[in-house]
Amino acid sequence: MDWDLLRYFLELARTGKLTAAARRLDVDHTTVSRRVQALETKLRTTLFVRTSSGMELTEEGRLLLSDAEAMEAAASRVQGHTEQPANELGGVVRIGATEGFGSAVLAPYLASFAAAHPRLTIDLVAVSAVVSISRREADIVISLERPQRGRFVVTKLCDYVLLLYGAKKYLSNGPPLRSLQDLKQHSLIGYVDDLLFSKQLQFVNEIDPPERFTLRSTSVMAQLNAAAAGGGLCVLPAFLADQEPRLVPVLEKEVRFQRSFWMSMPEEVKQVPRIRITWDYLRDVIGAEQSLLLGTGKMG
Secondary structure (H helix, E strand, O other): OOHHHHHHHHHHHHHOOHHHHHHHHOOOHHHHHHHHHHHHHHHOOOOEEEEOOEEEEOHHHHHHHHHHHHHHHHHHHHHHOOOOOHHHOOEEEEEEEEHHHHHHHHHHHHHHHHHOOOOEEEEEEEEOOOOOOOOOOOOEEEEOOOOOOOOEEEEEEEEEEEEEEEEHHHHHHOOOOOOHHHHHHOOEEEOOHHHOOOHHHOOHHHHOOOOOEEEEOOOHHHHHHHHHOOOOEEEEEHHHHOOOOOEEEEOOOOOEEEEEEEEEEEHHHOOOHHHHHHHHHHHHHHHOOHHHHOOOOOOO
């Protein structure tokens, strides 16, 4: 079987979109379409159907996917015996992460990592939503919840804490704040409950929240900026809020939550050099940021 055609098939199967597959392969989307059509002609079957959300695998396509991934894994093992020098790594690695962690913690490290590997492109998908590892929306996903099913490599990346923060000007002009009972007199900023993308973000009810929210948002960065502007109190990750000089933590002993980030990747890509090296790099650099993540230090 033509491995070159299978590469195009694999990327389209993993991304579900011609443009996304083309970007990962560094070609035009029409090239991806032509190569997949050539594979379908060669196999005398239809591998994809076009839907409103993108390209979906047919039953024949799903059967081929399993065989193609096995070939990819075998090729990666062979390549591992003649490993590329780190500065010659090429291709695209897509990383999915939550908005705040991806933007504030991962982005600076990944920029440095990509600069050290001129032929490597890093796609960072930092969103207030779940990036699906099972639908292959990324090669590596950093999530708030551990994947429970599927053929994935999973590791606990780190713990982090969330504290209650307020702007200095808000606290100086507002009611006293000496105990949890005083929270009833304050305004709160938080998530839109029915749009939460993870149960790990359901912590506000644990602090007997005030009766009024001044602002609710699906974006943690929007919450941080609103709190920094003096809009109210907000539960925020320490790795974000401690970098904002206008914010200070309050009631640190009474309001403290600990959560974890989990890193996962599909089993069949763990031997792909660019993905494995990126995985190891992230594990190493995030491990060195414990003081930032646990609210006891500044970044870097």
